[in-house]
Amino acid sequence: MVPDADIDIxxxxxxxxxxxxxxxxxVxxxxxxxxATPQDLMSILEALKASGSLRAELEVI
Structure with a gap:
């Protein structure tokens, strides 16, 4: 059982x-x-881009 509580907001x-x-x-x-390896970096940056957290164009050279 929980006792009554008064809450002010x-x-x-x-x-x-x-x-x-x-x-x-x-980053x-x-x-x-x-x-992080270069492959790790690309995977992380692609995931950031896919989630909308990265506002940049990724170009693999």
Whole structure:
């Protein structure tokens, strides 16, 4: 059995906060630091692109 509880809710003024994302080179450098192989990098970047988290064009040379 749970005892009764009083909960107060207050509404604050709404605001919009813009959060900057990471640059692609920062992501690649971090993955390289973790020991990701070139194949790992491509798989991760393709997954980011497919999820809509990467706003860039991937070109395999």
């Amino acid at each position: 207050e509404q604050q003024e709404a605001y919009l906060q813009i959060v900057e994302g990471a640059q692609l080179n920062e 690649v450098n971090a993955l390289n630091a973790l020991g």
